[in-house]
Amino acid sequence: MRSDDPALGGGGHEPVLAREVAEALRPFPGGVFVDATFGLGNHTAAVLDAVEGIERVVGIDRDGEILEEAGRRFVRSAVPVDLVRGNFRDLRALLGPGSEGRVGGILFDLGIGSFQIDRSERGFSYRTEGALDMRMDRSGTRSAYDVVNGYSAEELARMIRRWGEERNAGAIARAIVRARETAPIAGTRRLAEVVSSRLPAQGRIKGLARVFQAIRIEVNEEIASLEEGLSQAVDVLAPGGRIAVIAYHSIEDRVVKQRFQEWARGCVCPPHLPVCRCGRTPALHLSSRRAIRPSEEEVARNPRARSARLRAAVRIAPEGREGRGNG
Numbered sequence: 001m002r003s004d005d006p007a008l009g010g011g012g013h014e015p016v017l018a019r020e021v022a023e024a025l026r027p028f029p030g031g032v033f034v035d036a037t038f039g040l041g042n043h044t045a046a047v048l049d050a051v052e053g054i055e056r057v058v059g060i061d062r063d064g065e066i067l068e069e070a071g072r073r074f075v076r077s078a079v080p081v082d083l084v085r086g087n088f089r090d091l092r093a094l095l096g097p098g099s100e101g102r103v104g105g106i107l108f109d110l111g112i113g114s115f116q117i118d119r120s121e122r123g124f125s126y127r128t129e130g131a132l133d134m135r136m137d138r139s140g141t142r143s144a145y146d147v148v149n150g151y152s153a154e155e156l157a158r159m160i161r162r163w164g165e166e167r168n169a170g171a172i173a174r175a176i177v178r179a180r181e182t183a184p185i186a187g188t189r190r191l192a193e194v195v196s197s198r199l200p201a202q203g204r205i206k207g208l209a210r211v212f213q214a215i216r217i218e219v220n221e222e223i224a225s226l227e228e229g230l231s232q233a234v235d236v237l238a239p240g241g242r243i244a245v246i247a248y249h250s251i252e253d254r255v256v257k258q259r260f261q262e263w264a265r266g267c268v269c270p271p272h273l274p275v276c277r278c279g280r281t282p283a284l285h286l287s288s289r290r291a292i293r294p295s296e297e298e299v300a301r302n303p304r305a306r307s308a309r310l311r312a313a314v315r316i317a318p319e320g321r322e323g324r325g326n327g
Contacts, residue, residue: 015042016305020292021107021244022050024312029240031104034095035059036088036229041070041081043109048079053104057081058095060088062137062220087137089225091232103236108229108245110252111308112216124216126192126208132185134216144215148191149184153177163223163251164214166207171198213249223255230259234283239317243284246310253291253309260286260313287312 015021021043025033030053035044038059048054057079061067067083074081086094088108095103117124123133123144134144151159156173160166172195179185179194192208199207217223233243247253263283267276291309299306 013040013042014302015046016109016111016302016308017246017292017294017298017310018043018046019050020294020310021246022047024244024287024292024310025051025105025107025242028053028242029104029238030055031102031238032056032058034091034103034106034233034236035109036091036106036233037061037109038070038083039063039066039109041073043107044074044081047107048077051105054079059083060086060091060094062087064138087225088229089221089232091229092236095236099236101236101238103233103241104238105242106233106237106244108226108233108243110222110226110246111248111304120188123188124212126188126195126212129187129189131187132191134212134219136220140219142219144219145184145186147215147218148176149180159218160211160214162214163217164210165251166210166214168198168200168207172211217251223251226252226255227259230256234263234315237315239315241315242287242312243315244310244312246308247291248307248309253311256311257291260284260311264313282316284313285316287314 025047028051033044033047033051033054033056035041035047035057038044038061041059044057044059048057057077059067059070059081061070061083062085064085067085071083074083084094088094092099112124120128120130121133122135123130132144132148135142147159148156153170153173153176156176157169160169160172166172175194175198176185176191179190185191185194195208195211196204230245237243245256247256264286265280266282267278267280269276269278288311291311293310294302294305294308
């Protein structure tokens with residue numbers, strides 16, 4: 001099964017950290033593999049090519065358009081691939097009753113794909129003109145237009161500071177509010193011009209990217225979805241099941257790191273107690289203490305991989321023993 005076959009999801013785009021993801025999922029304990037951010041299925045195709053023991057794939061994505069395209073790519077897959085439209089924050093419901101403790105592996109690739117970025121009408125990029133949308137799920141009721149034109153200056157500043165980590169958040173928010181007094185900000189180019197007017201020349205592009213990132217995270221409730229999705233992922237993993245998460249900015253990666261560390265921790269009783277009274281046992285075993293980064297060779301081939309960070313862990317059986325498939 002070749003991962004570069006367009007019918008199997010290759011689509012001409014190399015998935016980020018594909019080799020490292022495959023390593024994180026081996027040895028696979030058997031059963032279902034869940035790609036919680038399926039996209040066009042590039043990661044799934046690479047995983048099927050490199051990991052043995054996968055009996056079925058469930059691919060989840062919020063974007064109905066991308067799933068429609070992906071469905072055509074996987075019609076010849078030797079392993080059954082079920083595509084489900086939804087938000088991974090509802091993972092248990094999307095997988096159905098009886099899914100807890102039965103999944104062999106889960107992948108979250110938190111980056112926004114070229115399928116969305118390269119379509120100007122989706123409004124994700126400041127580089128091209130398009131309507132202010134930024135919804136991953138286009139049936140959602142709140143768009144970037146609503147955020148940019150509806151939030152107060154204080155709300156905009158708080159959002160840009162929190163989700164974009166942009167130091168000029170206050171000045172940018174005030175500029176947005178002033179600009180929309182003349183006419184609503186409806187397009188990406190006008191928003192980029194307003195934001196750029198309050199950014200220093202040096203670092204302007206990075207500042208624009210941070211502001212657009214902040215709006216996108218707000219529109220799609222990405223951090224809340226991530227926290228809920230990770231928690232449910234741990235619940236549905238079988239003992240020995242493996243979870244891999246690729247993050248692309250420090251906010252996402254911080255959430256993944258903190259949650260993994262929390263679930264890998266055992267007893268939390270005060271040190272002075274002679275015996276454990278909390279009864280807490282670890283749920284995860286961390287595959288590595290540090291995030292895995294792409295190689296220089298991969299970044300040279302695919303500059304979008306530059307900021308990627310992979311964290312992986314293995315589900316521990318409730319009794320505290322590592323389950324089948326742990327290495």
